[in-house]
Amino acid sequence: MLSDSQLQQIMPALPAAKRDAYLPYLDAILPMYGIESPPRLAAFLAQIAHESGQLKYWEEIWGPTAAQKRYEPPSDLAARLGNTKAGDGKRYRGRGPIQITGRANYRKYGGLLGYDLENNPDLAATVQVGLQVAGQYWQSNGLNELADVQDFLTITKRINGGTNGLADREKFYAVAKRVLGVGPPRSATRAATRGALSFAAVDASAAEEPPPASLPRGYEAINELIGDSPTSGSPEPAAKKKSAPGVAKKSAGVVAAKPSGKKAAKKAPAKPVKKAVKKAAKTVKNAARKAVKKATAKPVKIAVKKPVKKIVKKVAKKPARKAAKKA
DSSP, X not given: OOOHHHHHHHSTTSOHHHHHHHHHHHHHHGGGGTOOSHHHHHHHHHHXXXXXXXXXXXXXXXXXXXXXXXTSSSSHHHHHHTOOSTTHHHHTOOBTTTTBOSHHHHHHHXXXXXXXXXXXXXXXXXXXXXXXXXXXXXXXXXXXXXXXXTOHHHXXXXXXXXXXXXXXXXXXXXXXXXXXXXXXXXXXXXXXXXXXXXXXXXXXXXXXXXOOOOOOOTHHHHHHHHOOOTTTOSHHHHHXXXXXXXXXXXXXXXXXXXXXXXXXXXXXXXXXXXXXHHHHHHHHHHHHHHHHHHSOHHHHHHHXXXXXXXXXXXXXXXXXXXXXXXX
């Protein structure tokens, strides 16, 4: 079984809450497709870590980009994907951790799993169905046997059709092998060449055909649209690990600035307070003079002194008394 600690080390950008949510599915579903041994787990996790941005993206973001427009009929690529109707490119875009793409694949893998993915493509982006599709694809295309001999390059070609993002995939693979304790590869065997020469974006029905041209899809398409880094995945944990010193410096600067701010606040209000007091006193004084003209001395004392005290006390006690005396 895969542990939380192992998953965290392999996909450091995956938040703890999501690890808790995904681990039960990973532990329950992967063994159903023979993905249990350390070499198989390492290869599988490295590939889906790249394809889904460390399980951040379960659905390809649609632009459409120039590459994505090729999914739409009429085109040779659309024909290979089984996309026959307008809008099929977007409807059957990459979904799930292995980014299955194209109407033909949704029909094929949905049929193998007992899901009507052709009419309900969004199901492929759910955790359970997405992992089942990935596991079924992995097993059906002979990727377990390739993982046994650590032929990671061929695995990449069967998933991607080329070597898009190979360096990033290999980084994840190196970490996964270390974390899971995968030793050196055993000698290549005939089992390593089993399975269809295919990838997730193209139907695996014709084993005799050469692998199709590399197709930027899944995470490559997402990266083209939003410029996200394949190795960063979810930004929260990545920021803590990669830029903690910088963030700490910035934070320290903010904290250090607060005391000086407070001092400035104490000094700065002094002038405005004095001005406000003088203004208040002047206003009261003028009011008092007007009142004196209209009323007798006694009412003036009662009417003026009390309001003066109430208003000026709120601003400053000492200036208020001076203002009151002058009034």
